[in-house]
Amino acid sequence: QVHLVESGGGLVQAGGSLRLSCAASGRTFSDYAMAWFRQAPGKEREFVAGIAWSGITTVYTDSVKGRFTISRDNAKNMVYLQMNIMKFEDTAVYYCAAGPGRRREYVPPQREYEYWGQGTQVTVSS
Numbered sequence: 001q002v003h004l005v006e007s008g009g010g011l012v013q014a015g016g017s018l019r020l021s022c023a024a025s026g027r028t029f030s031d032y033a034m035a036w037f038r039q040a041p042g043k044e045r046e047f048v049a050g051i052a053w054s055g056i057t058t059v060y061t062d063s064v065k066g067r068f069t070i071s072r073d074n075a076k077n078m079v080y081l082q083m084n085i086m087k088f089e090d091t092a093v094y095y096c097a098a099g100p101g102r103r104r105e106y107v108p109p110q111r112e113y114e115y116w117g118q119g120t121q122v123t124v125s126s
Contacts, residue, residue: 001026001027001115002024002025002026002027002029002032002098002114002115003024003025003026003115004022004023004024004096004097004098004115004116004117005022005023005096005117005118006020006021006022006094006095006096006117006118006119006120007020007021007022007023007120008020008021008120009094009120009121009122010121010122010123011123011124011125012086012122012123012124012125013124013125014086014087014088014124014125014126015085015086016086016124017082017083017084017085017086018083018086018122019080019081019082019083020036020080020081020083020094020096020120020122021078021079021080022034022036022078022079022080022081022096022117023077023078024077024078024079024096024098025077029074029077030053030054030074030101031053031100031101032053032098032099032100032101032115033050033051033052033053033098033099033100033101033102033106033107033108034050034051034053034070034072034079034096034097034098034099035047035048035049035050035051035070035096035097035098035099035107035108035113036048036049036050036070036079036081036094036095036096036097037094037095037097037110037113038090038092038093038094038095038122039092039093039095039119040089040091040092040093043092045095046061047061047110048060048061048064048068048081048094049061049064049068049069049070049081050070050099050107050108051070051071051072051079051107052101052103052104052105052106052107053074053101053104053106054104054105055071055072055074056104056105057105057106057107058070058107059107063089064083064090067083067084067085067086068081068082068083068084069081069082069084070082079096081094083122086124087124088124088125088126089124090122090124091122091123091124092122093119093120093121093122094119094120094121094122095116095117095118095119096116096117097113097114097115097116097117098113098114098115099112099113099114100112100114
């Protein structure tokens with residue numbers, strides 16, 4: 001079992017920045033690839049960014065490329081999402097998720113993520 005707790009959400013103006021953090025506990029953190037998802041009101045949950053257990057591979061959805069950066073610190077059991085140049089459409093509940101590491105460069109597809117945090121609200125004012 002992996003327990004995930006997100007923090008860092010809040011209200012930000014368009015064009016501003018936020019940094020989300022996710023603290024993991026339980027099983028060995030470096031066994032897992034990590035990702036951030038988000039769900040806006042009335043919409044399905046969508047993949048935002050993922051990172052392999054080694055950190056050497058990162059993947060982003062097109063709408064956040066160049067603005068968001070995912071990173072991890074395996075020594076601290078933490079994963080982060082730095083969000084810059086934020087837009088109104090980034091408003092959503094953001095979830096941290098853990099999936100199988102498999103290989104050092106592997107970032108799983110959405111269906112393979114096994115563990116989820118409770119989410120943190122991010123609101124961007126226009």
